[in-house]
Amino acid sequence: MPEAQHSASSVDSPRPAVEKHRRHKPLRIALFGFGTVGSSVARILVESKPQELKLTHIFNRNVARKRVDWVPEGVVWSDDADAVLGSDADVIVELAGGLDPAGAWVRRALEAGKSVVTANKKLIAFHGVDLERLAEAKGGHLKYGAAVAGGIPVIPGLEQGLAGDHIVRIEGILNGTCNFILSQMQEGAEYAPVLATAQAKGYAEADPTEDVGGFDARAKLAILMRLAMRVEIDPEEIVPKPITTIAAVDFSYARDLGCTIRQVARAEHFGDRLAATVGPMLVDLRSPLAWSQGTENMVIVKGQYGGNVVFSGHGAGGHPTAVAVVSDLLAMAHGSRRVEVPSAPAKVGAEFEVPHYIRFLVADRPGIVAAITGALAEEQINIRAIVQKAGYPADALPFVVTVEPCKSSALQRALAKVREMDCMLVEPLDLQMLENGGE
């Protein structure tokens, strides 16, 4: 069994770390999944030749079509998961994704005392706590630095570098697909053609729901909340808002308000209450959240003592994610252990009270503004501005109302009345406005 699985200390052997691991055999690595990320991991291992790591197995369905000539001869190619799980590999690198069968593979590997490195945010978001306990009980390790913002060392940063702080807020741009779509739409395009471009470039799946619906970002937020805020939540307590209802006109109005639109995942402690949300939001053009372009990711954590820290870079893609996987493998080989932070189950019980942007699309007629303002007034929501740009037809007129900080639930009650009006051509679009993003 590899050194990484035995970093328990023994009081009488203060032997220096470097000398020690050089004498040990390299960790034997089995890749589960040889797609973009898996082949990038293999590529880095082959090119960089870290002496601590040895690629021994590659598992993939129909593995024959995956075979490449640049992988060393001794590596076993297999489409038999059981055989690879039962092999002498020390670490399973799980890159298949999804809960099933990846979850079963990970569990079996950990039960056999092997260690696991995974990029599977869904598995870690829903079952990470259990899997970590299983790893501890069996003497293995579980690392998932690639699960959130793959190419950006947010997880080691939180575990190692900010463990001494008390993180009170997380704001993240955690989904590269959404950021690509929204930063392209910022230039004037509509959603559908940009999605098609994203699909053509391989940035979006044929069924993009997981990304554009906010489910991917939600899973990553749940992982960050556990590591940074030390709360274990049920990801399904957060109902994400999709970006699919954003139109080019919203970017035009946003710009007039000094903002742009990004898919943001946020969580914050308000005393002992916890708020968390995922969806498209207006962000100030001067805030760090507006810096992210294309498929970039960004995470901003606010510490009680250290203030804001911004991490930014390529969150996904084969090579950046593979760097995170190889870094996790090296950390295991060197016996590096995460700083264990106690986390506890928690409920998402609070709401953010922020200004909102509400865009209506109406067949114009007298009395619409009076009806909207009346519905808002009934919920004690104060209007900040009513904005209507020239140049749109009266039979499909977009206009915007911004309101002072209020709870989404109160606003939804007000909008429930408004949306029953005949003149509403589409559902009113309600977006939170992050005026102080990253401050």
Add this chain to the structure above:
Amino acid sequence: MPEAQHSASSVDSPRPAVEKHRRHKPLRIALFGFGTVGSSVARILVESKPQELKLTHIFNRNVARKRVDWVPEGVVWSDDADAVLGSDADVIVELAGGLDPAGAWVRRALEAGKSVVTANKKLIAFHGVDLERLAEAKGGHLKYGAAVAGGIPVIPGLEQGLAGDHIVRIEGILNGTCNFILSQMQEGAEYAPVLATAQAKGYAEADPTEDVGGFDARAKLAILMRLAMRVEIDPEEIVPKPITTIAAVDFSYARDLGCTIRQVARAEHFGDRLAATVGPMLVDLRSPLAWSQGTENMVIVKGQYGGNVVFSGHGAGGHPTAVAVVSDLLAMAHGSRRVEVPSAPAKVGAEFEVPHYIRFLVADRPGIVAAITGALAEEQINIRAIVQKAGYPADALPFVVTVEPCKSSALQRALAKVREMDCMLVEPLDLQMLENGGE
């Protein structure tokens, strides 16, 4: 002796990490230095009460005047360094700074088998390699996450999160004092009054040479180069340029060029050759380097596989630096070990070839431009633009020449001829232009 000093593995004890460290006694911490950072460390330990850490000693000269009532009663206050070094403290937290006597204290602590956490960039830049070897030989640990960009987890990010990549370039805004001065000057002020403001706010020392001369940033760059690029350099091979020669007029010209000015520390591998430099530079207003405001720090590393990663936040100040110290202490208590990256001695032998901005201040007379362009032509340096803004007096006329990418050494030879001209009122100011900062 504490667990942190004995993370050597023993093959027959796969006991889970969490259970294990909970059974052990907390690490006993001695603070050397109770200034801004030291008292912030004590404050976090007292408020957060991490069970793994116990503050036992506080050393400071004339310690009586430092005593505060919120530190627990059992803590020993001392102005006797020998006594504290000889005590039962497990870890010395060195916050005195400078090479002497801090270096001697650190060495003695390590020789006694204790571990050390330090924020002392100068000590680590000049003696880090030796001190790490000493720590390894004696069974202790040396951590210095607070030495570079204190509140930003760059060092854990590099050691743990990017170990799997091959870092080819570092660009950093590593000195908060310079960034405060330059970002204030960006608003139109001159150097001297802004320095006075910085001194009044406690952002600059009475003698600011270490900061504004670039020596502080140079030490930090040397540390980052070792961790990220795995080269051990003599910091004195880098001759930093001071920011003291920058004037308000330079920000005015920079803005016309779509740029601002920042103190940047950069290093890059060109094949097996290494370039490194520290000084004020023109940075594109759209580049991440222009985002940093006030005393913020930023580090951008470019990996062969993962591309650019940006870290940003509060680089200095009591609380952010203290977070880095406490995080290092927690990592020690949890037996976390850095990923050992092999580094090797290297020479800074290459030069950057980038465009330059050259500002002249002259008593205007015919023939000046002809003389300058002639001197540049002799060195095969191509002029990109000659810019002269209206509104300045002819007897003290600032004007700017920008040139295509060239080596600083060639430009210096050309400028050596120019600066002999009678009409030159001050030394020509030559700044590198980072057109692709962070890209």
